[in-house]
Amino acid sequence: MIYPINNNLVKYTFLSGLLLSLTACDSSGSQDTVANICESNPELCADIHKGIDCRYKRSSLIRARYYDKVAPSEENTLKLLDELDDYDVCLELTLLMEYSQKQTQKQKSVENYLTIQKLLSEKLEGIQNSTDPHIAYYLWTHFQDKHAKNVFLKAAMKKNNKDIKMLLKLASAYSGEYPQYALDTFYKALQLTKSLDEIPLTTFTFMMTIYYRNKDFEQAYIWALMANKINHDDPLPINYDLILQKGHRGSKKLINNEDELQKIADTYYSQLRKGKFKTKAPQLK
Numbered sequence: 001m002i003y004p005i006n007n008n009l010v011k012y013t014f015l016s017g018l019l020l021s022l023t024a025c026d027s028s029g030s031q032d033t034v035a036n037i038c039e040s041n042p043e044l045c046a047d048i049h050k051g052i053d054c055r056y057k058r059s060s061l062i063r064a065r066y067y068d069k070v071a072p073s074e075e076n077t078l079k080l081l082d083e084l085d086d087y088d089v090c091l092e093l094t095l096l097m098e099y100s101q102k103q104t105q106k107q108k109s110v111e112n113y114l115t116i117q118k119l120l121s122e123k124l125e126g127i128q129n130s131t132d133p134h135i136a137y138y139l140w141t142h143f144q145d146k147h148a149k150n151v152f153l154k155a156a157m158k159k160n161n162k163d164i165k166m167l168l169k170l171a172s173a174y175s176g177e178y179p180q181y182a183l184d185t186f187y188k189a190l191q192l193t194k195s196l197d198e199i200p201l202t203t204f205t206f207m208m209t210i211y212y213r214n215k216d217f218e219q220a221y222i223w224a225l226m227a228n229k230i231n232h233d234d235p236l237p238i239n240y241d242l243i244l245q246k247g248h249r250g251s252k253k254l255i256n257n258e259d260e261l262q263k264i265a266d267t268y269y270s271q272l273r274k275g276k277f278k279t280k281a282p283q284l285k
Contacts, residue, residue, distance in 0.1 A: 034059045037066045044069065047115050049108040054090040058112075061087050074132060081123060081138050082165075082200075088116045089202060137169045164189050164198050172206055179210045180284050187281040194275035201230055214284045217246045217255055225265035 038045035044065045048058055064083040068076045091113040124139055129147075133155035139148035155161070156170040171185035186207055193199055204227035211220035221243050244255055255261075271277040 032063060032066060034062050037062055041066060041069065049112050054087060054112075057083070057087045057090050074135070077123070077127065078132070078134050081120070081135065084116055084120045084123070085138065086200065086202060088113070088120065091116060133166060134169070137166075137173075141173065162192055164192050167192070168200065168203055172202075175206055175210055179214055180281070183207065183210060183281040183284070187279060190272065190277045191279075193272060193277065196230060196272055199230070199272065201227060204230060211284075212243065212246070215246070216282075216285050217243055218257075218261055219282065220246075221255065221258070221261050222265050222268070225262060226268060229265065229269045 034045070045062055048061070050058060061080075061083040064076070064080040068080040091109055120138075120142060124142055127135055128139060128143075128145070130136060130139065131151060133152045136145075136148040136151035137156075139145040140152055152166075152169070156163075156166045161167060167185055167189035171182045171189065174185070175182040186203060189203075190199070204223050208220050208223040208227060211217070211223060221240070224240060224243060244258070268277065268279070271279075
């Protein structure tokens, strides 16, 4: 069954986690350092300010732009779209949280955000009518392209689909209006993973936000812990207190098993590292 989707609500679902976290992402390792790329290809770096929010994601984006330039292919195009989209989300979260305290820094974040929007549009305009479902996902979610939507959903909703990235995109698309279906799909994708490297950090912040919006604060807390476990080298400023405070009713504390929730998060982390995550999504309350 193909559910109708309100794209604005999808976006709101993710952004409703603003008070909970700021999505900053690590850069991936590469033999081509950002410094070398920027020296030899300054146009790939000059339009994106450095030293501000989402700086780690900026590095991985620059690498993706470089590979898309020197070795153009559908694979490198898709990698660039993924990086642009992740950086877009990171900057949008940052701006809406007003995380940047200095006005100059905030202005640079705004300029970076507008640049990423422009780069996304330009890249997508050059590949319209693509039959690749991953690219179709971006054409649909950014241009509301109905043909692209059908291409993506036809591939993503196949019964035996085991494409992890496609399943994660499908779950994200349905997270606003069909949260239980989204969670079922997120958990299915996690069950298929063999390495943490296969899982974008946004997966855990999406799951955290779905649970938070549906008032399942224990699960929200678990996946908030997971988000920082995955990104332990550069911890996210997740507002754990806000989640725990929501677990109070009047003077009664509803979340009184934080140690147990920490153990569950530790177990999930260990299972995902070993590619042995088998947990099914619990039903929302």
